[in-house]
Amino acid sequence: MDQQFLFFLLILIISGSASVAWKMKTPLMVTASRGEDAVLNCSVYPDRLDYSDKITVKWAKSQAESPFFECSVRNDTLEGPHDCSVLKYSLFGDPRRGELSLLITNVQLNDGGTFFCKVELVGNRKLQDKIQLDVKAPPHILSLSVVNSTCGHSSSASRWLICEVEGHPVPKVVWLSASKRLLENQGHSFKSGEWSLKACIPYLQQGEEVVTCRAENSEDHAERSFPDSNTLTMFVIVVSAIALMLLCPVFICILIICLRNHRQRRLSDPPADGAELQPVYSEISCESSLFINTRNNQF
Numbered sequence: 018m019d020q021q022f023l024f025f026l027l028i029l030i031i032s033g034s035a036s037v038a039w040k041m042k043t044p045l046m047v048t049a050s051r052g053e054d055a056v057l058n059c060s061v062y063p064d065r066l067d068y069s070d071k072i073t074v075k076w077a078k079s080q081a082e083s084p085f086f087e088c089s090v091r092n093d094t095l096e097g098p099h100d101c102s103v104l105k106y107s108l109f110g111d112p113r114r115g116e117l118s119l120l121i122t123n124v125q126l127n128d129g130g131t132f133f134c135k136v137e138l139v140g141n142r143k144l145q146d147k148i149q150l151d152v153k154a155p156p157h158i159l160s161l162s163v164v165n166s167t168c169g170h171s172s173s174a175s176r177w178l179i180c181e182v183e184g185h186p187v188p189k190v191v192w193l194s195a196s197k198r199l200l201e202n203q204g205h206s207f208k209s210g211e212w213s214l215k216a217c218i219p220y221l222q223q224g225e226e227v228v229t230c231r232a233e234n235s236e237d238h239a240e241r242s243f244p245d246s247n248t249l250t251m252f253v254i255v256v257s258a259i260a261l262m263l264l265c266p267v268f269i270c271i272l273i274i275c276l277r278n279h280r281q282r283r284l285s286d287p288p289a290d291g292a293e294l295q296p297v298y299s300e301i302s303c304e305s306s307l308f309i310n311t312r313n314n315q316f
C-alpha cells in the first residue's frame with residue numbers, strides 16, 4: 018500500500034517536473050494601431066532537445082472555438098522554409114525553434130480581443146496560453162449633418178446637427194464655435210456602435226454660424242465644421258468654372274476682331290517682293306466656323 022503510494026508520488030513528481038520544463042511564454046497584452054501589422058509573441062521551450070516529430074501550431078480566437086490558423090512542421094531538419102502563412106495571418110518565426118508568434122497584417126478594430134496560442138507535439142503533449150490584442154484607432158469623423166429627427170432623445174428640438182465619430186478608445190466629442198470656444202449647449206451623445214458614438218446639438222437655422230465637431234481620444238483628435246469649408250471651396254470652384262465658360266466666347270470674339278483688324282492693316286500695306294501673306298488665323302483652333310468666314314471674306 019505504502020509502496021504503491023510512493024510509486025504514484027514518484028510518477029507525479031516526474032510528470033510534474035516534465036511539465037515545468039516544457040513551457041510556453043507569451044505577453045499578457047499586445048497593443049497595435051489600426052492599419053499596422055501586429056505580432057502576437059508566443060514561444061515554447063521544449064523539454065527534449067531531440068524531438069524530431071511533428072509540431073502543430075494553432076491560433077484560436079477563443080478557448081472553445083476551432084482555430085482560425087493551424088500549421089504543422091516536422092522537426093527533422095532546422096533547414097529550409099516552412100509553409101505556414103495564410104493571407105492575413107502568418108507565423109512570425111519558426112516553430113522548429115520554438116517560435117509560434119502570429120503576424121497579423123493590417124489590423125482592424127474587430128481584430129482586437131483574446132487570442133489563444135496552442136502547440137501540440139506527438140504523444141498528446143499540448144500547451145496553450147492567451148494574449149489580449151488591443152487595437153487602437155485615432156478618432157475619425159464618419160459624418161456631420163443636419164437631420165430632422167429626435168436624435169435618440171425625446172426633446173422639443175426637431176432639427177439636430179449630428180456628428181458621428183469612431184475610434185478606439187471611443188472618442189469624446191466637444192462642440193466649438195467659429196472662434197473655437199466651447200459652445201454653451203454641448204447637447205447629448207450616445208454610443209451608436211462598438212467603437213462609434215453620435216453627438217447631437219439642436220440645430221437652429223437662424224444665422225450662418227460655423228460650428229465645429231471635435232473628437233478626441235488618447236490617440237489623437239479630429240475636427241470637422243458645419244457648414245463644411247470644403248463645400249464652400251467646391252462652390253467657389255464651380256462658380257469660377259461657370260464664369261470662365263461664359264466669358265470664353267467673349268474673349269474669342271475680341272480675339273477675332275483683333276485678328277481681322279490686324280489682317281486688314283497688313284492687306285493695305287504693300288506686300289514685300291510679292292510674297293503671299295502668312296495665314297495668321299492658323300494659330301487659333303477653336304470656333305472653326307468663324308475662321309472659315311474670315312477666310313471667305315479675304316478672297
Ligand SMILES: *[C@@H]1O[C@H](CO)[C@@H](O)[C@H](O)[C@H]1NC(C)=O
Pocket residue numbers: 044056058109110116118
Ligand atoms: C516578440 O518577438 C520578437 C522576435 O520573435 C522580438 O524581437 C520582440 O522583441 C518580441 N516582443 C515582445 C513584446 O516580447
Ligand SMILES: *[C@@H]1O[C@H](CO)[C@@H](O)[C@H](O)[C@H]1NC(C)=O
Pocket residue numbers: 063065066067068069072092095112113114115
Ligand atoms: C527541434 O529539434 C532541434 C534539434 O534538431 C531542437 O533543438 C529543437 O528544440 C526542436 N524543437 C522543438 C519545438 O522541440
Ligand SMILES: *[C@@H]1O[C@H](CO)[C@@H](O)[C@H](O)[C@H]1NC(C)=O
Pocket residue numbers: 165175
Ligand atoms: C421636420 O420635422 C418637423 C416636426 O418634427 C416637421 O414639422 C417638418 O415638416 C419636418 N421637415 C422635414 C423637411 O421633414
